[in-house]
Amino acid sequence: MIETITSFFLQLADDYPRWNFIFFYDSFQWWRLVGGLKMTILLSIACVLLSVVIGIVGAWLQGSPRRWVRLLVQGYIQFFRNTPPFVQLLFFYFALGQITPTITGPDGWTEVPLISNVGWAIISLSFFAGSFNVEIFRAGIEAVPESTREAADSLGFSRFQSYVELVMPLAFRVSLPALNNNLVNLIKTTTQAIGIAVPELLYECVGIWNDYPSALYPTMTVLFFVFIILVGILVAGMHKWEKSMQIPGYGAS
Amino acid sequence: MNWTETEPIISIKDLHKSFGSLEVLKGISMDVMKGEVVCVIGPSGSGKSTLIRCINALNDINSGSIKVEGQEVHDPKLNKLELRKKVGMVFQQYNLFPHRTALQNIMMAPVKVLKQNPEDVRERAINLMTRVNLTGKEDSYPGELSGGQQQRVAIARSLAMNPRVMLFDEVTAALDPETVKDVLITIKDLAEDGMTCILVTHEMGFAREVADCIYFTDRGIIVEYGPPSTFFSDAKDPRTKEFLSQIL
Numbered sequence: 001m002i003e004t005i006t007s008f009f010l011q012l013a014d015d016y017p018r019w020n021f022i023f024f025y026d027s028f029q030w031w032r033l034v035g036g037l038k039m040t041i042l043l044s045i046a047c048v049l050l051s052v053v054i055g056i057v058g059a060w061l062q063g064s065p066r067r068w069v070r071l072l073v074q075g076y077i078q079f080f081r082n083t084p085p086f087v088q089l090l091f092f093y094f095a096l097g098q099i100t101p102t103i104t105g106p107d108g109w110t111e112v113p114l115i116s117n118v119g120w121a122i123i124s125l126s127f128f129a130g131s132f133n134v135e136i137f138r139a140g141i142e143a144v145p146e147s148t149r150e151a152a153d154s155l156g157f158s159r160f161q162s163y164v165e166l167v168m169p170l171a172f173r174v175s176l177p178a179l180n181n182n183l184v185n186l187i188k189t190t191t192q193a194i195g196i197a198v199p200e201l202l203y204e205c206v207g208i209w210n211d212y213p214s215a216l217y218p219t220m221t222v223l224f225f226v227f228i229i230l231v232g233i234l235v236a237g238m239h240k241w242e243k244s245m246q247i248p249g250y251g252a253s
Numbered sequence: 254m255n256w257t258e259t260e261p262i263i264s265i266k267d268l269h270k271s272f273g274s275l276e277v278l279k280g281i282s283m284d285v286m287k288g289e290v291v292c293v294i295g296p297s298g299s300g301k302s303t304l305i306r307c308i309n310a311l312n313d314i315n316s317g318s319i320k321v322e323g324q325e326v327h328d329p330k331l332n333k334l335e336l337r338k339k340v341g342m343v344f345q346q347y348n349l350f351p352h353r354t355a356l357q358n359i360m361m362a363p364v365k366v367l368k369q370n371p372e373d374v375r376e377r378a379i380n381l382m383t384r385v386n387l388t389g390k391e392d393s394y395p396g397e398l399s400g401g402q403q404q405r406v407a408i409a410r411s412l413a414m415n416p417r418v419m420l421f422d423e424v425t426a427a428l429d430p431e432t433v434k435d436v437l438i439t440i441k442d443l444a445e446d447g448m449t450c451i452l453v454t455h456e457m458g459f460a461r462e463v464a465d466c467i468y469f470t471d472r473g474i475i476v477e478y479g480p481p482s483t484f485f486s487d488a489k490d491p492r493t494k495e496f497l498s499q500i501l
Contacts, residue, residue, distance in 0.1 A: 151348035151407075154309055155362035155414060156337035165365055169352050249396020250351045 013214065020214035023222075029208055029215075036204030037226060043121060043190040043200055044230065048183050050126035055133025055179075059171075060163055062138055073134065080131035085124070086192050092124040093117060093196040121193035129186040136178045140171030173245055180238045184231050201226060256323030262287045262418060262449050263308060268317035270303055277303045279473035280317070285451060287417075290444045292460035293453045295470035296496060301453040304470070305420045308451070309340040322417065334366070341411030345423040347403040349395040355406045356382065356391040359413045367414070374413070381409040385439050401432025405439050412443075419443065421452040457500060461485055469493045 006025035013020040023029040062073045080088065097113060097120060105112040115123070144167050152162040191202040205219040256262075261284035270278040277300045285291050293301045306312040308319055310326050310333060319326040321339055349358050359378040363369045382388055385405040395403050404424055411419060421440065425433045437459050444450050444463050454460055460467055461481045468478040469488075477490045485501070488494050 145348075147344060147346055147348045148350065150311055151342075151344060151350075154311060154337060154340075154342040155410070156334045156366040157362065158334075158366075161365055165361065166350055173352075247352050247396060248394040249398075250394065 017214055018217055020212060021218040022212050022215045023208065023218075029212075032204045032208060033201075033222065036199060036201035039118070039199050039203075040190055040201040040226070041230070043118075043125070043193060043198070044187045044234075046122045047125045047129060047186055047190060048234075050122065051129035051133050051183075051186060052179070054126060054130025055137050056168065058130065058134035059137035059141055062134065063141070063159075063163075076127075077131045077134055080128050081135070085128040085189055086195060088128055089121065089124045089192055089195055093120040096120075117193075117196045117198050121190070121196060121198045125186065125189060125193070128189070129182055132182045133179065136175050136182060137168075137171055139178065140173075140175035141167055143174045144170045173242075173247070176238065176242045176245075180235065183234060183238070187231055187234060188227060258287050260323065261285055261320075262289075262322055263451070264318075264320045265304075265308075266318045268304070268307065268319060269315045270300075270307060270312065271315050277473055278307070278314075281470075281473075281475055283468065283475065283478075285418075285449060287449055288447045289465045290450045290463050291452070291466050291468065292464040293451065293468045293470060294455070294457070294460060294496075295468075295476075299470045300473045301470055302422050305342075305422055305451055305453055308418075308420060309342055310336060311342070338367070338414055339417045340420060341414055341416035341418070342420045343404070343407050343411055343422065343424045345426050347395070347400070347407045347427075349403055349407055349410070351395050354392050354394055355387065355398065358395070358406055359410045362410070363413050378409070378413060381412055382406075384412075384442070385409045386435065399432055400428045401435045404428065404432075404436045408436075408439055408443075418449045418451065421450065421454070423453050423455065425454070425456055455500070457485075457497075469496065471496070 009021045009024040013022070013025075023033045058073050058076070061069050064070055064073075097115065101114050102111040103114055104110070148170070149162060149167065152166050157165065190200060193200050194203045194206065197203065201223060205223055209216040209219050263283070263285040265281055265283040268278050268281040269276065281300075281304060283291075293304065295301050303312055307314050308321070308326065310331075314327050321336060324336070325331065326336060349355075350361065353361060356375070356378050359381055360371065360374050363374045363377070364371050379391065382391055385408055387402060387405055387409070390398060390402060390406075393402075395406070398406065408419075408424075424440075425436055428436065433456070437456065440450065440452070441459075441463050452460070452464075464481050466478060467481055467484045469476045469484075469490075469492075471492050477488060477493045478484070485497065488497055
């Protein structure tokens with residue numbers, strides 16, 4: 001089976017020199033691609049989860065009775081939403097990376113930074129997408145009627161209990177379509193981690209086509225293909241989730 | 254606070270409340286004894302709803318005093334949870350939690366707020382569903398129930414906290430005429446069981462039947478009050494007379 005595939009792509013590269021799918025017959029290039037794909041998936045999952053947590057916590061803090069807390073959240077949103085994510089990434093890695101402490105590496109003698117480039121990519125992209133998520137959840141929270149919250153108040157719910165039991169479950173349902181869009185964007189934006197040499201899919205693909213210019217079209221094809229699949233999985237999952245959370249007799253059902 | 258049952262369970266003295274420059278309550282005083290059923294009637298905008306919202310601190314007040322079982326409601330040091338355990342409230346728009354079934358709506362506050370054992374609460378909630386005549390609707394979501402049914406779930410939800418006083422804020426105003434009756438019967442049963450009730454209502458027939466005392470408010474003051482037997486037949490104040498002539 002595998003031999004049929006490798007010989008097919010070898011032949012293809014021979015017949016059409018611009019379509020050299022080298023990673024389908026050269027095992028070293030294949031594992032480069034697989035490594036990149038794994039890193040892209042890791043970045044995507046980590047950033048999606050962290051950015052949603054940031055969104056939920058941020059939306060909670062935005063409703064704080066303390067003015068300075070609300071101002072802080074507002075400042076965070078303005079900064080991360082209104083500046084380019086690529087610049088943020090470089091800022092985190094090169095500027096903040098300079099002042100974070102280092103630890104002794106696994107070999108026992110080199111000093112390595114406490115937060116690796118992968119760590120910075122996850123932090124920076126999550127905070128970027130998180131700033132949008134805060135606003136997305138805020139819109140959802142505002143859609144929860146004040147009177148429903150009053151009912152919770154009158155039953156003795158604290159602000160936190162009311163947020164966890166009532167406001168967030170309802171707001172989340174309203175927010176899902178907008179959240180969906182933002183998370184799709186986030187997954188695509190993980191490719192920017194190439195800027196700080198995170199070995200994700202784009203990084204490995206660029207590496208392959210630099211080594212083998214004849215593999216340029218094939219690697220680009222793979223890139224598009226992989227992201228269509230990855231985003232497709234996210235969207236299908238979110239859609240399923242949205243359906244499962246629908247409330248009988250409430251909203252569109 | 255050494256409150257005894259010989260004193261009013263709710264005592265309001267010279268209550269003033271403004272929204273911005275609009276003074277809604279201009280010195281309201283009212284005493285309600287334990288087990289009493291009080292109906293507050295009056296034209297729209299006369300401050301009826303604001304009055305009962307102040308009693309469980311959903312609205313703050315500008316001056317005056319409201320005491321529930323001798324405890325000042327608007328004392329900044331007041332533990333709001335203690336107040337809300339004592340005072341149940343039912344709203345015009347039911348305000349059920351749409352993502353929870355009827356039974357869950359009733360169980361939520363005792364379990365999450367009072368941290369009571371879910372099994373015990375469940376049993377009590379099922380009994381309450383029977384009491385409001387909704388057996389079989391335990392697993393329905395609010396969106397699947399009629400207005401009258403939702404309102405009865407809302408009453409059961411309030412009762413699950415074992416309140417001493419129930420406040421009803423125009424609870425039948427949003428209902429279809431044919432479901433109003435079921436809700437009124439539920440409230441009447443409650444009143445007959447000795448629950449202290451304050452109702453803001455437009456249902457004059459109902460007020461006449463269940464109330465021990467009727468208060469008529471207009472433009473932020475209590476114009477007149479008295480037991481239904483005398484209130485409806487010989488109102489003294491011209492404003493009361495005019496209001497009654499319009500609706501009776």
